[in-house]
Amino acid sequence: MTTVVSAKELSLTFETNDGPVQALSEVSLDINKGEFVSFIGPSGCGKTTFLRVIADLEQPTGGAISINGKTPAEARQNRDYGYVFQAAALLPWRTVERNVALPLEIMGLSTAEQQHRISRTLEMVNLTGFEQKYPWQLSGGMQQRASIARALAFDADLLLMDEPFGALDEIVRDHLNAQLLELWAKTEKTIAFVTHSIPEAVYLSTKIVVMSPRPGRVTDIIDSPLPRERPLDIRETPEFLEVAHRVREGLRAGHSYADE
Template sequence: MPDHITRTNLRTHRTHGWPHRMTASPASVVSARKLGLTFQTNDGPVHALSDVDLEVEKGDFVSFIGPSGCGKTTFLRVIADLEKNTGGEISVNGMTPEEARKARAYGYVFQAPALYPWRTIENNVALPLEIMEYSKAEQKQRVQRTLDLVNLAGFGNKYPWQLSGGMQQRASIARALAFDADLLLMDEPFGALDEIVRDHLNAQLLKLWATTEKTICFVTHSIPEAVYLSTKIVVMSPRPGRVTDVIESTLPRERPLDIRETPEFLAIAHRVREGLRAGHSYEE
């Protein structure tokens, strides 16, 4: 019974002793401890994150799943230093998020492709390279390589508005990959796409993850997507945003699309659904 196995894994994870200093284990890419974030609004404070403990290890594919307002995007934004935590501690690559951002430690893929319409696909992918002052030759070579990686070779001279939504999002992934950050933060990147395109991109993303050996943090609404992609699934619940369950996946790293019909897959999906339900009843 896979349920049994994952639960064991979970227990080991939760009882894992935290190191006293912020520099966690050397393999730890993201390490959050009692992380909290409270927004001050006119209607009083909103607790977007509360007491979040999490370790993301090198090479992990971690999915964050939960209903709207559970703080999964906020958590990603804290890692990226796009928001500042108001409580607890967090380290990214052993640094503060701000230091990590300045060291260009991560690539961020947003909900929308956010490609600049005045730049061709090629130049959009080259944008971070220009800002980080890579040489022209290096830029050209990297753009070529990353466009090949997301199967967009031959579309470099098109403008974003001449491409379909799925291709645009692939271009934005290429842009996040172009400067070789080891950490990829993805905030519902396929949320606006239809199911068929999404399946296709999920399979591509897994392949990409296998070839580039990056650490990926992936926010999603979809249980099958989370289970299909992840080595670790973080289930979150809202008001205040917190982690209710962390599930280590027992699926092999090599995952064809039809793995989603196996009992093992369904058992993990069931576990995720249970976790989401528990978080919800707690609120009521």
């Protein structure tokens, strides 16, 4: 198995006006090729920070991390990953099609190649027919799908997703989770996915990383026994509930909710 992301005793301390805040404390973790890894934990546990370190949007203050054997900065310059943010962050003056084209324009692809990739990725997220719509003409779920299409458009093997469905209602979220699994099976990408929903983490992941706050650290890493093929009603099975229970135990062991 090829290791895509490898973190060793990774630490990050933010200097704030109220003194230093330790966001990550000695996090050691490997993400292998083709895995779907979820990061779960309460606010302040460092799950988003860890994703941002992989993306070279934050600089660690201790330890080591490599992405495909490179530093995060090299990986970013090489466009090794696509990043999906909490908000869709579509540019309001661009149509869906032009938003998906944004990274392709920056990479300097030919118009024909851009067009090819736009139609292919919009089809993957079921947005064919919405090419000419502006973001404000789409629902929240559609906007987030467009932003996923944008992250897929330049064909990076690693997809970093930071609570992409956090702002959506439960029904839309279930639907998008199922679509995401399909997409993952089809594209064989490696996905790192931040969430604070236990069912979402268990349903999606092959590996669940449970984190706890103050300082942000890993309390448990669970390899999911669930098959890769997952219909939505797998969430009623004893195996699913068992994994969910272990996640909940892991969260409790981290005393994550004790002082909230």
